[in-house]
Amino acid sequence: MKFKIKRFDGKNSKFDMFEIKPKPHMSVLEALFQIQDENDGTLAFRYSCRGAVCGSCAMLINKKQRLACRTQVSEIVGEKVLTVSPYGPLAKPEFKTGDEILVEPLPNLSLIKDLIVDMKPFFKHYESIKPWFDIENTNPEINLMSQEATKKIDKYASCILCGLCYGSCPVSARDKDYMGPAALAKAWRFYTDPRFPGREIMLSRVDFTNGVWACDHVYRCVEVCPKQVPPTNAITGLTRKIILQRIKNILR
Numbered sequence: 001m002k003f004k005i006k007r008f009d010g011k012n013s014k015f016d017m018f019e020i021k022p023k024p025h026m027s028v029l030e031a032l033f034q035i036q037d038e039n040d041g042t043l044a045f046r047y048s049c050r051g052a053v054c055g056s057c058a059m060l061i062n063k064k065q066r067l068a069c070r071t072q073v074s075e076i077v078g079e080k081v082l083t084v085s086p087y088g089p090l091a092k093p094e095f096k097t098g099d100e101i102l103v104e105p106l107p108n109l110s111l112i113k114d115l116i117v118d119m120k121p122f123f124k125h126y127e128s129i130k131p132w133f134d135i136e137n138t139n140p141e142i143n144l145m146s147q148e149a150t151k152k153i154d155k156y157a158s159c160i161l162c163g164l165c166y167g168s169c170p171v172s173a174r175d176k177d178y179m180g181p182a183a184l185a186k187a188w189r190f191y192t193d194p195r196f197p198g199r200e201i202m203l204s205r206v207d208f209t210n211g212v213w214a215c216d217h218v219y220r221c222v223e224v225c226p227k228q229v230p231p232t233n234a235i236t237g238l239t240r241k242i243i244l245q246r247i248k249n250i251l252r
């Protein structure tokens, strides 16, 4: 089986072709290990848990944003893919040609080496919403969560910070100051948590041109998320709450 892999040495990019004998139930991550062991020890990629938990192995596989450890080789071999990437005025069709499996780094982030990208901008946006509880900012009245309240935040709390949504987002592609889907989904997770009394504070952290208002609402982030987090729904929720807050302020 052939793998066409994008390489980057700090200056130049190229594609290398590798041929391996796949094992049954092999994931793309395992194929990368095999290539590293048998063909080229310098091939660089990120991983940690190997079980879709740490989010480190996000990359573009056959032109789709996926986790390498969660993508089975047998499921994507021979796959023909046509995507439009990104959307909007910069849109261009992207084809995956050939029978080999095409592996590229996650888009929208600068390259460090081969399949390793610099995640700093992603985490900078994430940190900007201050996604944590602190002692002054926790409602001491609420220690136990109802099942209903837990359900509301569960689907947003399951984010593993893989960045697949960021790498698929057409707005992040053209605007590096856009907060991005994962940060906004996390803002909604805190906004809807009854233990977090600073709801208005959270709205103010995302209410600006490069925050919720920049979203194109094309649902690419929802489509690629391996944990079924729906960032676009979170963005719609935050936008609605900001508008309601503004109306309330006018009527006061």
Ligand code: SF4
Pocket: 055, 158, 159, 160, 161, 162, 163, 164, 165, 166, 181, 182, 185, 221, 224, 225, 226, 227, 228, 229, 231
């Ligand atoms: S929202 Fe989904 S795709 Fe985005 S970082 Fe979290 S787990 Fe990854």
Ligand code: FES
Pocket: 046, 047, 048, 049, 050, 051, 052, 053, 054, 055, 056, 057, 058, 067, 068, 069, 070
């Ligand atoms: S190695 Fe942890 S998510 Fe893939």
